[in-house]
Amino acid sequence: MLSAVALRQRKSAASSVAHSFSPSRPTEDTENSGGVPGDFENTTNVFSPHLDVNVFRLRAFEASKFFLSTDQSNVILVIQPSEALPMIGVVDITLLAGSISVLGVELSSTRVSHTVFAPRSHPTPYIVGLMPKSSPTVLAHDIPQRVRDNAPSGAAIILLQQSKTGVESLGHICRAFDGLFGDVKSAGSWGVPGFYAAVDGLPPGSRPFVLPESWQVALDSVQSLPSHLEIDIPFLGLVYGAKGAGKSTFSRTLLNKLLSTHPKVAFLECDIGQSEFTPGGLVSLHVLDRPVFGPSFTHIRPPFRAHFIGSPTPRSSPSYYLSCITALVNTYRLEVQYSAFAEDGTVRSVPLVINTQGWVKGLGADLLSKIEEIAAPTHMYSFQPPESQHDTDPISQPITFSIHPRSSSTIFTLSSIGPQLTSIKYSPSDLRGLSLMSYFHSTYTALSSTSWSTSVPLNARPPWEIDCSVALDSIILSGPGGEDVVSEELAPALNVGLVGLVQMIESVPSVGQREPQPLQPHSFSFPYTQGTPPPSPEISECVGIGLIRSVSETSATLHLVTPVSGDVLSRCRVLVKGEMELPIWGMLDYWADEDAKDLCGVEWGKVPYLQWGGGGSGVGSAKRRTRKNVMRRGQM
Template identity: 25%
Template sequence: MPSKTGPVSAIAARRLKQKLASATSAASASESPADQGPPLKKTKASPARASSAVKNQSLPSRRGEDVKPKRDSARSSSRRQSGEEGYVIKAVDKLHGDDVEEGAEDEEVDAVSVVSEERDSDEAEAPSPARFENFLLGKTRLSKSNVAYSTDSAICVHLKMKMTLAIVGQYDLWVKRGVVSIMGAKLHPSPQLYRVYAPSTHSLPVIKCVAGIDDYAEIEIRSCQTGPRGLKSLSNLYQRIWNSKKASPAGVWQPESPMSFSILHSSSDDPLKRNLRPFHLDKKWSISIKALSQRGSALRVLTCGPKGSGKSTFNKYLLNHLLSPPPTQDGLNPFQDGVAYIDLDPGQPEFGPMGQVYLVHLKSPVLGPSFTHPIINNSKHASMIRAHHIGDNSPKVDPDHYIMAAMDLMHHYRILLQSYPQCPLIINYPGWIFGLGLEMATLLIKSLGLSDVVYMSEKGPMEVVEPLGMAAQEVGLPMTILPSQPLEFVARSSAQLRSMQTQSYFHSFPYQANGALWSDVPLCRTQPITVSYSGSSQGLFGIMVTGSHQDPAFLRDLLEGAVVGVVAIENLDAIAKPIDSMVEPNNDIANGSNTDNPDSSEDISMLDATNPDEQQHSPPPSPPPPQSPSNTPHPIITRTTHEKLPYLYVGNGTCTPLDPNKSHSLGLALIHSINPTTQTLDLYTPIPPSTIRATLEHGHKLVLVRGQLDNPNWAISEEYFAARAAQRRHRRVMQRAKAENESAGRKMDATTRAEYAGVAERLKERVHRARNVPWMKMVEDEGVDMKEVGVRDMWTLRKRAYPADSGSGSEGEY
């Protein structure tokens, strides 16, 4: 519940945090009974189950009881936010979507409890706040006197000097008069619109008037409907992060029609009662950003520091400051050549998908978190110069390949300077700064030709700061040490943010002329791309698996349902050649002496699993076409026994990464299924077809690289969330139709009622089917002999298929 005291600033709260620790604990303990409140609905449960529920109040129901969470409960909010990637299990929860209307929130909504299969041991779950705290977001409460005009889709606001404005949601910002600052960028009057994304997962960007005629600036804030907002119907991680359509408390000015943003004075004005925080730039950060920007085109800065210290945030503010300088007397922009950005953090990239390092050329400020721009659209504002697939969230797997990729990106930056000689460079280094990570950082400092080094922690440790300082001193570089970014509240963990960014990447359309668009349709309901990996029309040259040893017999299991990198080979010399001491490829695997039916013990593909009757009538396998000179296999490419997949396999089972100097990454793909009969594979990818076509026309070869990226568990639960969202929408339509008939004094006719009932029944069946998670094999309850199934099927996720009259349905799992 909101605090009874007035709003306080984030800076004042941090200063008083230690002094008021004991008082806050006492107040929290005294207010806890009032905060809990009575439940909205009591469930019928046995005494044994009731005692179990007391012991496990934070756990969801296992039997499907209809349990409603408490309104505005911090524990309920934490449970909704803590669900991240994983397999879907049966549970019950309440999902408050951003577009839930009054009256609809009383519906009982089934949700899924998402359980992470693989959690990093060094990552803690996002902490849940003990209670709601009222924080000051803007210095002045917006009123009608500050509004110049308003329309159905925009408002024009007068900002006085040093007046700040905090907005949650997404909007287009147009500066009409004066100068305002936002996220490090100083925006001057121009016809340009700046798209701003301000979700509650991050600290809210603050708009501040820094200069203006008559000491005020005039800005227009426009509502925008395009963006990743629609992804809330596909994942609970995207719910409750934008503005609410509910009415705010009295005293806060509201536009006449709902918009895609909300202007808030304090966090208590938020109808969803979220722990919103404004971002206040540290004074030392501000001084350092101004000093670095004075170097102009000679700037070559590398930012490093521990995990969570604010490296990406500092780089983004520095980038925006460089891209928005004041115009000179002759009207020219001193940074008209843009800014180059090398991101060496494959685990938390800013402008690309997971598992990549890249070089991007930017010419416009970036005003949003990373999942709002997961892919760069090659346009006048930004372009992807070069990228390399690391295949992991950390460079620990192959540090040598990582260093080679970084050196190649620096080489292409020097090539970029030939066309844009006034282009500075910002390099973002990952948070791995101990051991081998420290050695790589010192190597990059000595060899990249930098101008500055920034370390983001005043607390050391000294065993890290001293080697970095010595390396910088050895090449004559100044090293700046800045305080870390204070993090008091985290709405999403690192693993959840990676899942959100990957999901946003696969649902984006980067080639749209008017900016990025997002699709809210589950991937399983879209048409995958079919690629041939054999024959005269072979479009895939080979498949690689990085990391530890992998048996080629398990290659299909490794690929189906996995996220892979799509890498273009510019020269076949990029493939490492086996040395004489290595064992040659296994000819038995290549020739395939097993003459049994290769599909007898295979899993049902995603397309066939939805309609098993069609699989029985599939055409017989046709003989493979003869090899043409254009697709002559490489010496180390081995065809697997059953599927005939082109595996870049050396005798010891390892795949040496491709040479970054002779290859580059196009992006990521999600493999839907592999069809051994037609020797094709189906995949999803946001890579534009024009990019793939241009790559093949240049004579490059395409290779899929299976690395150690996170499992796409977000894709498994998409259909369930989409089905529940469709069901909620239909319920609201029925309620509105019923209310309209009642207000008109008439009853709904039988035909209309039957139509609504039919749609509701179909949606209910869709939700029931969605609980049967895709990409799994159905195993009958009787007559299963594990010896006949074989070792290979032991690695397959199974779900027990019960008889129709058993009463268990399809909800039982093991």
């Protein structure tokens, strides 16, 4: 455990390093000027590109040594310490020599490629050259000789490649995010499609990614943990604070920081409104072995284990929310906590980062307290309320820390950053919708990477046809009003609904040894019982989310669209519908012309579930809101 003196010494040592660019200093507001970010450490040393000096387009025979295509879209950069390269777009970077920092995370020379997502909706990341901490890197023989001759001692050599993920096409679906990656006119693209180096200034409305000083010191302290903590007492970091404070950004940066010293890191997502690796409505446990560079919608991936809440807030089902978190913490302790191995074969602990929801008053405060009891964290990262920082600079505010009086965990008090590190002009609802559409259009098959395909809208994608009377054991409606739906009203309640695909964890003696069941006459009925509670998280898990595109009452069948593979879907015999709804972007046909007067051949006035020109009227036209707990108005 670090003392206050050690923290002050670390802070002083960090501030004494002379960098022209530092993520620990405030910047001038570039929202209106669109110019180069302001004064980083009193000087600005933005990377200045010069062809065949520090920018090299790979020739065909040079690219073949890296097993790359020979279309001359691959570029090598030589970035010296203290130089910073602002980037917009999507690009694969491979650090061949030296050290760099990306989004607050230091990377050392390796042949592992990282995809960096830098959309205009979020602050602009920088590739910052760092002075190598160890002896100079010996350049590999396959780095072109002309690059070696122009690389000063200690410089970072970076390979840039085109990233063909298809993520930029999400803007064609979610029109509010159109041009998120590609419509930027800036010099310095150097022939790498989809990548723009904003060396002549950030586009209007963009801001640089800046880490507050308190964040930097807290992140640096992770690398100074005593060695016995890595084996006997795993690192458990709990991040909490009000919404909009930067919790998700800090949690992601903390995850990446831990991955620089640990082969695997676990991530427990308790924020069901702004989830990091899944769409909203899920509490999930993830195990990662590579850092992620980009906002949440760019790294949607299958969880190690997850449970479906079906709402962006735990307000309507706080007890079930806590039981799901308890089950995931138990899963971490039993299956993940000591599952890593060092190069010498010894067992290493897997650190855990816990990101919490931003509800910190009333019932929300009680939930945070319960999560703390369940997880028993070794480190806690508390964000100051934004209203307490009116007279102080959140970027340069010093860090404070204390010892928890009951659990003896170290508490770091961090400054809230507000919109400087979170999305600039989009609401949480917009980002939830973008994350959901990213999920439905992703391949969702690989744990290490994700690609997107938007060639077919959801209303034209071939769905799975499910015979509910045969393929399902139960259909459950949760959320406000779900317990009041009778069997006769089930079909309209399910239509165009988002459902959790739940797999029950059964105890089977051995594979293939079940007793054969006698054939039953086909009843063509839904397996639905009014008021059934959600399945216990101890005996179930959610493997994904599906969209019910249509329901047939006569044959008890439904059409389901989901990125989950068929073999995984076949194991899901329970559907749970919550209060989450498909955003309007998922209901429209982006193939059609903007001036089209119909949707898939149906006039706008006759399109079901869509209403234009204002809401309905009369009793029951508004969405029903219920509460299963008692709270004062100030606690909402």
